[in-house]
Amino acid sequence: MVSTAILxxxxxxxxxxxxxxxxxxxxxxxxxxxxLLICGAMQPRIWSQNGLTLIMSPIVALxxxxxxxxxxxxxxxIDLGIGFFVGMITTIVATLLRETPILGVLALAGSVLAYAxxxxxxxxxxxxxxxxxxxxxFVWLGMGLFVLPVPGGSAPDWLFAYAFWxxxxxxxxxxxxxxxxxxxxxxxTRRTALGVRFRSLGSNPVALMRSGGSLVVxxxxxxGTVGLLGVLAGITLTAEIGGGDVNAVPGYxxxxxxxxxxxxxxFTGGRAVAWGTLxxxxxxxxxxxxxTLLSLSSNLQPAVQGFIVIGVLAGRLVVERxxx
Amino acid sequence: MCPRQRWRGPFLQxxxxxxxxxxxxxxxxxxxxxxxxxxxRVVKTYGPTKALSxxxxxxxxxxxxxxxxxxxxGKSTLMRVLSGLDGVDSGSVQIGGxxxxxxxGFPGVRMAxxxxxxxxxxxxxxxxxxxxxxxxxxxxxxxAASRRAAARLDEIFPDHAIKPADYVDDLTLADRQxxxxxxATIADDLSVLILDEPTESLSGSAVDHxxxxxxxxxxxxxxxxxxxxxxxxxxxxxxxxVVMKDGAxxxxxxxxxxxxxxxxxxxxxxxxxEKPVQGTSQAATDSARPISIKVPMATVDGAATQIVAxxxxxxxxxxxxxxxQEKVLDRLWRRNGDVQVSAALAYVPGDRQRxxxxxxxxxxxxxxxxxxxxxxxxGIRQVDKENALVTKWVDQLKIRGGSSAAITGLSxxxxxxxxxxxxxxxxxxxxLLDDPFRGVDVHTKVELYQLIKSEARKGRTIVWYxxxxxxxxxxxxxxxxxxxxxxGELHGTDITDERIIxxxxxxxxxx
Numbered sequence: 001m002v003s004t005a006i007l008x009x010x011x012x013x014x015x016x017x018x019x020x021x022x023x024x025x026x027x028x029x030x031x032x033x034x035x036l037l038i039c040g041a042m043q044p045r046i047w048s049q050n051g052l053t054l055i056m057s058p059i060v061a062l063x064x065x066x067x068x069x070x071x072x073x074x075x076x077x078i079d080l081g082i083g084f085f086v087g088m089i090t091t092i093v094a095t096l097l098r099e100t101p102i103l104g105v106l107a108l109a110g111s112v113l114a115y116a117x118x119x120x121x122x123x124x125x126x127x128x129x130x131x132x133x134x135x136x137x138f139v140w141l142g143m144g145l146f147v148l149p150v151p152g153g154s155a156p157d158w159l160f161a162y163a164f165w166x167x168x169x170x171x172x173x174x175x176x177x178x179x180x181x182x183x184x185x186x187x188x189t190r191r192t193a194l195g196v197r198f199r200s201l202g203s204n205p206v207a208l209m210r211s212g213g214s215l216v217v218x219x220x221x222x223x224g225t226v227g228l229l230g231v232l233a234g235i236t237l238t239a240e241i242g243g244g245d246v247n248a249v250p251g252y253x254x255x256x257x258x259x260x261x262x263x264x265x266x267f268t269g270g271r272a273v274a275w276g277t278l279x280x281x282x283x284x285x286x287x288x289x290x291x292t293l294l295s296l297s298s299n300l301q302p303a304v305q306g307f308i309v310i311g312v313l314a315g316r317l318v319v320e321r322x323x324x
Numbered sequence: 325m326c327p328r329q330r331w332r333g334p335f336l337q338x339x340x341x342x343x344x345x346x347x348x349x350x351x352x353x354x355x356x357x358x359x360x361x362x363x364x365r366v367v368k369t370y371g372p373t374k375a376l377s378x379x380x381x382x383x384x385x386x387x388x389x390x391x392x393x394x395x396x397x398g399k400s401t402l403m404r405v406l407s408g409l410d411g412v413d414s415g416s417v418q419i420g421g422x423x424x425x426x427x428x429g430f431p432g433v434r435m436a437x438x439x440x441x442x443x444x445x446x447x448x449x450x451x452x453x454x455x456x457x458x459x460x461x462x463x464x465x466x467x468a469a470s471r472r473a474a475a476r477l478d479e480i481f482p483d484h485a486i487k488p489a490d491y492v493d494d495l496t497l498a499d500r501q502x503x504x505x506x507x508a509t510i511a512d513d514l515s516v517l518i519l520d521e522p523t524e525s526l527s528g529s530a531v532d533h534x535x536x537x538x539x540x541x542x543x544x545x546x547x548x549x550x551x552x553x554x555x556x557x558x559x560x561x562x563x564x565x566v567v568m569k570d571g572a573x574x575x576x577x578x579x580x581x582x583x584x585x586x587x588x589x590x591x592x593x594x595x596x597x598e599k600p601v602q603g604t605s606q607a608a609t610d611s612a613r614p615i616s617i618k619v620p621m622a623t624v625d626g627a628a629t630q631i632v633a634x635x636x637x638x639x640x641x642x643x644x645x646x647x648x649q650e651k652v653l654d655r656l657w658r659r660n661g662d663v664q665v666s667a668a669l670a671y672v673p674g675d676r677q678r679x680x681x682x683x684x685x686x687x688x689x690x691x692x693x694x695x696x697x698x699x700x701x702x703g704i705r706q707v708d709k710e711n712a713l714v715t716k717w718v719d720q721l722k723i724r725g726g727s728s729a730a731i732t733g734l735s736x737x738x739x740x741x742x743x744x745x746x747x748x749x750x751x752x753x754x755x756l757l758d759d760p761f762r763g764v765d766v767h768t769k770v771e772l773y774q775l776i777k778s779e780a781r782k783g784r785t786i787v788w789y790x791x792x793x794x795x796x797x798x799x800x801x802x803x804x805x806x807x808x809x810x811x812g813e814l815h816g817t818d819i820t821d822e823r824i825i826x827x828x829x830x831x832x833x834x835x
């Protein structure tokens with residue numbers, strides 16, 4: 001009796017629709033903690049600053065790339081080129097940015113601008129984002145091969161310094177990076193006027209238009225934000241692998257979509273779930289660790305990921321049917 | 325305040341308000357002498373249709389101005405022009421001194437739309453902020469927007485239960501409409517408020533609250549333009565009412581001196597009534613024929629009734645657009661448990677671009693898609709049979725370009741012929757028509773009306789929803805729908821514009 005009364009009161013105070021939006025990310029967070037606990041039970045040495053840094057540092061770039069995909073999906077688009085884009089950025093960082101920093105910075109800025117122009121193309125010519133970004137992915141691949149035909153190069157010294165950075169209070173460095181990147185993305189998409197425009201573009205472009213907003217400018221800014229996050233993902237990936245390789249992470253393209261879905265995002269746009277996406281990306285990243293600890297082939301990982309995403313989507317559908 | 329109170333006396337009694345208004349105001353209040361909204365001979369065309377054909381009207385500050393009219397009268401187009409969403413082809417619009425809209429429309433003009441202007445995935449306060457950004461401080465806008473939203477909702481609808489942080493898609497339709505109305509009123513420079521069917525989904529007390537607020541806005545010298553199908557509400561809240569028909573203003577009335585009946589008549593206007601073909605209606609109303617469909621419905625007073633169609637009958641679903649006609653078709657098409665419907669159905673959609681044509685296929689493939697299963701043999705297509713069928717229909721309907729033309733290369737009328745032929749080429753015995761002849765030229769329409777009649781004579785049942793009242797005279801019987809309920813049934817020669825219009829506005833007794 002008492003507990004239902006409390007639940008009723010709690011429900012009454014909660015804004016309508018909030019639970020439906022927060023719950024998926026929250027469930028993913030629980031899954032993440034459970035995987036972490038299982039890993040920790042099997043290999044207690046991960047409970048240290050070094051251990052956590054070791055298992056989390058490969059996930060940083062994935063988490064930031066997932067933020068990029070999340071922004072893309074919040075406006076109702078999907079990015080099929082983020083994997084090669086991040087790869088291309090590593091080649092720029094490992095060569096141009098190290099040797100001629102000014103040229104490197106210009107090249108990175110140019111990449112962001114290219115993304116913004118891609119957004120203009122999608123809006124003005126009504127090219128589906130899938131096609132536009134898939135086409136662009138071959139451009140990124142070609143550019144990356146042009147900059148660095150074979151994997152190589154070397155991360156700039158300041159990036160090496162970051163890779164060996166040990167924050168105080170034995171907090172793992174990757175955690176700091178991921179949380180900062182997520183907090184920034186959350187702030188832009190949820191707390192700023194720009195974020196409101198992004199989400200209204202994904203939810204109902206007519207509403208945005210009637211309020212006097214420009215669809216082209218909004219989409220260009222959103223794509224620019226995606227490009228910026230992609231550049232950040234590329235920089236952190238360079239720190240992780242120590243050099244540049246355009247073919248480093250083509251799998252990010254679909255893994256990032258999976259992370260956003262796990263975090264509570266939707267293909268139809270309008271939802272920006274930065275924290276949920278972080279939980280999704282970390283969960284998917286930790287799966288690799290878990291499979292390794294279980295001495296299962298990491299080749300199984302894509303299949304396991306696939307089953308999880310399908311399971312989550314199906315489960316969410318069932319829950320929505322029941323609550324409506 | 326005082327001078328304006330003085331002129332409202334004669335204003336309500338006199339028929340020719342415009343004159344009285346200008347005269348009286350010129351004596352008392354020089355600032356308001358000019359009408360706030362001046363529309364002069366505005367013409368607006370969309371492709372072949374002339375949506376507005378020379379509209380002239382004035383709206384003054386401090387009045388509630390009603391606009392009524394039936395389907396296609398041009399109300400929505402006029403509102404789009406007034407809110408600055410659409411430009412005009414000729415004529416002029418002047419609102420508060422501005423002659424052309426800026427990027428955000430005319431300054432001071434705000435419109436509450438019937439639907440579609442809220443972003444469903446956003447919260448209430450985010451929607452308010454999106455649309456009223458100019459009047460909400462950028463710093464700490466979450467709190468500011470929430471307070472603005474809550475304050476305005478409380479002001480207009482005192483017993484609402486909406487929290488600013490609620491997500492719009494979790495609100496009921498009535499709540500969404502309240503948010504939409506509040507959204508439109510949150511503007512510091514508000515001078516003209518346009519309300520498009522604001523009460524269609526509101527409950528009784530919310531309707532009263534809204535109109536109390538409208539009166540309050542009027543007394544603070546705002547102009548309110550109210551578009552509604554609910555004539556009773558229009559007459560109770562408006563000062564003046566204009567009746568629109570075929571893209572023009574046909575008459576202006578003082579709300580105090582007209583009745584609902586007068587407005588019906590003005591909306592019906594002078595229509596040439598063609599006699600429907602007598603032969604089919606005689607044969608088809610013969611109730612000895614087997615019943616092919618039955619849809620349980622309610623009358624406007626709540627009594628149970630049903631839509632019945634006999635084999636070989638053409639049944640019309642008429643009334644104001646969006647009053648449940650498409651829901652009836654949908655129930656039939658989905659074969660809801662409560663409807664009785666014949667075995668094979670075919671459906672002709674109204675929106676060819678969205679749900680009609682298969683754009684990259686040619687005419688022949690577009691035409692045979694529905695008939696395909698019955699033409700095949702063990703799942704294998706029989707191309708010769710298909711071609712014979714295509715040739716027959718292309719010849720019969722004179723589809724220009726022939727069977728191998730690309731469907732997108734055809735004119736709208738010819739595309740529509742293909743879509744109609746697709747349904748009739750199948751072996752379906754009941755054909756559902758969902759307002760299929762919108763934007764189709766007259767010649768094509770006449771050919772297709774003939775086709776419908778001849779197919780009905782062959783024993784097919786046609787259920788036809790049309791937003792164009794004059795089309796309904798080709799039906800044997802027509803049901804007029806109002807708010808998802810049946811307002812009346814018309815037979816044969818009784819199916820006229822006037823009868824449909826007057827039934828369209830029937831409201832439940834006692835409401």
